[in-house]
Amino acid sequence: MSTTAPMHDHLDAVLFEEGEILARLDVIAKQITADYRDRDLTVVAILHGGLIMMADLLRRIRLPLKIECISVESYHGGVESSGEVRFNVSEMPDFSGQHVLVIDDILDSGRTLAAITRKIGDECAPESVRTGVLLNKRTERAVEVEADYIGFEIADMFVVGYGLDYQGRYRNLPLIGTLKEEYILPEHRAR
Numbered sequence: 187m188s189t190t191a192p193m194h195d196h197l198d199a200v201l202f203e204e205g206e207i208l209a210r211l212d213v214i215a216k217q218i219t220a221d222y223r224d225r226d227l228t229v230v231a232i233l234h235g236g237l238i239m240m241a242d243l244l245r246r247i248r249l250p251l252k253i254e255c256i257s258v259e260s261y262h263g264g265v266e267s268s269g270e271v272r273f274n275v276s277e278m279p280d281f282s283g284q285h286v287l288v289i290d291d292i293l294d295s296g297r298t299l300a301a302i303t304r305k306i307g308d309e310c311a312p313e314s315v316r317t318g319v320l321l322n323k324r325t326e327r328a329v330e331v332e333a334d335y336i337g338f339e340i341a342d343m344f345v346v347g348y349g350l351d352y353q354g355r356y357r358n359l360p361l362i363g364t365l366k367e368e369y370i371l372p373e374h375r376a377r
């Protein structure tokens with residue numbers, strides 16, 4: 187597997203171009219601006235995947251919001267959800283009095299968003315907790331959870347870009363696409 191060729195050459199197909207993604211974020215940001223008017227809003231990015239959407243979305247929201255980041259991991263480098271959500275934080279932020287909006291790149295098995303919203307609700311005393319994802323994967327959830335704000339629906343496939351990684355790479359692709367098989371390790375192929 188050569189990872190040195192230009193990144194776009196690694197793509198098999200493009201699902202959503204940058205312009206489409208940003209246009210969709212415009213719509214969602216308007217909705218969020220209306221929904222959280224006159225409320226204290228803290229937006230929480232789930233690292234690392236939620237980072238790219240966070241940056242583009244927040245600059246479109248016309249509210250004096252605060253930001254936090256929470257680091258978790260559930261994939262551990264493969265192409266399928268591992269079933270375990272690890273929190274890499276020593277202390278959770280204090281969200282008392284805050285309406286919290288959790289942002290992640292994708293909703294897949296549901297474990298990550300479910301674990302985070304539960305932990306924030308249990309430990310951080312927020313006024314409310316809602317969720318937003320760029321992609322909603324149409325797959326069987328391991329945990330029943332749906333996002334409040336959704337960028338796009340996708341089929342049950344492995345995608346990279348715009349925050350989403352394979353083996354830690356491709357998060358900086360400004361679009362969402364699928365990888366050519368030659369860039370996927372043999373043990374992760376053929377889903």
Ligand code: IMP
Pocket residue numbers: 235260261267290291292293294295296297298299323343344345346350351352
């Ligand atoms: P869940 O806990 O199964 O819902 O998984 C959510 C996390 O898995 C996301 O934050 C992503 O980091 C990762 N993930 C799920 N689907 C994909 C994908 O298609 N490509 C890359 N990462 C993914």
Ligand code: MG
Pocket residue numbers: 235261350351
């Ligand atoms: Mg990931």
